[in-house]
Amino acid sequence: MTKLAVRKLLIDLSTPFDRHWNGGDAFSSTLFNALSMSFPAGEQFFLDSVRNGSKLLPAAQQTAMAEEIKGFIGQEATHRRIHQLMNDQLTKIGYTNLWEQRIIDRQKLLINKDLRHAVAITAATEHLTALFAHWLLNHPEILKNADPRLRTLWMWHASEESEHRSTAFDVYLAMNGNYEWRVRMMRWVAFYFLSDLTQQALQHLWRDKQLFKVNIYKQGFRFLFGSQGLISSNYHAWRDYFKRDFHPSQHDDRLSQQWLKENTNLYSLVGKTS
Numbered sequence: 001m002t003k004l005a006v007r008k009l010l011i012d013l014s015t016p017f018d019r020h021w022n023g024g025d026a027f028s029s030t031l032f033n034a035l036s037m038s039f040p041a042g043e044q045f046f047l048d049s050v051r052n053g054s055k056l057l058p059a060a061q062q063t064a065m066a067e068e069i070k071g072f073i074g075q076e077a078t079h080r081r082i083h084q085l086m087n088d089q090l091t092k093i094g095y096t097n098l099w100e101q102r103i104i105d106r107q108k109l110l111i112n113k114d115l116r117h118a119v120a121i122t123a124a125t126e127h128l129t130a131l132f133a134h135w136l137l138n139h140p141e142i143l144k145n146a147d148p149r150l151r152t153l154w155m156w157h158a159s160e161e162s163e164h165r166s167t168a169f170d171v172y173l174a175m176n177g178n179y180e181w182r183v184r185m186m187r188w189v190a191f192y193f194l195s196d197l198t199q200q201a202l203q204h205l206w207r208d209k210q211l212f213k214v215n216i217y218k219q220g221f222r223f224l225f226g227s228q229g230l231i232s233s234n235y236h237a238w239r240d241y242f243k244r245d246f247h248p249s250q251h252d253d254r255l256s257q258q259w260l261k262e263n264t265n266l267y268s269l270v271g272k273t274s
């Protein structure tokens with residue numbers, strides 16, 4: 001069992017930030033801004049599915065996993081709250097959150113369905129976020145020139161995603177979720193995640209009058225497909241999910257633990273007085 005602390009981030013997002021807050025880099029700022037739009041609704045879905053799924057487990061298993069699940073729910077609830085603050089600023093800048101309603105609409109497809117489907121979707125998305133998190137922690141230079149508040153937000157979120165990467169997966173296994181549905185949901189999640197992210201990012205570029213600037217696509221190609229790019233350097237780790245004996249703990253989380261240890265001045269522990 002992983003012990004998951006809930007941390008309150010000590011940053012103030014009540015004041016505006018620049019739309020291209022990542023050192024003026026339009027592509028990466030747009031990608032992070034678009035991603036942030038998915039978190040309030042998405043992470044509510046993750047924590048609900050894990051909470052509801054775990055209630056179906058036998059009492060002994062529920063007890064064994066209770067503390068980790070409580071930590072997972074606390075972490076995701078904190079993420080969604082702080083990303084809502086970021087999104088409020090993005091809305092003031094003029095972006096429209098198109099992604100959120102799609103997440104809400106798609107959840108209707110799960111009404112009266114086996115709860116394991118929702119947990120499998122969560123486990124698959126958690127694999128994607130854990131890969132993104134590890135990549136970001138491994139390349140802190142990406143946020144070197146960022147607004148310090150947003151650098152802290154993304155590094156903290158990345159660290160906790162990496163830290164709790166196994167929780168939803170373990171709940172799915174404990175619910176006797178099978179391999180076939182696990183990988184079927186990953187294909188579904190990967191397709192919709194990339195499609196939603198692209199549509200949200202294009203909306204931001206349209207709003208910024210950057211949609212037809214060739215330079216943006218050059219920056220994007222390097223960011224995603226360069227030698228250390230987000231997609232090129234994560235493809236094999238993504239494919240690991242399709243191995244029958246895959247478990248998220250097979251992927252390293254030392255960078256996450258290191259960041260959390262080295263940055264205790266940036267957060268307080270919820271439920272602790274010091």
Ligand SMILES: [Fe+2]
Pocket residue numbers: 043075076079080157161
């Ligand atoms: Fe999260």
Ligand SMILES: [Fe+2]
Pocket residue numbers: 046076126129161164
């Ligand atoms: Fe997560």
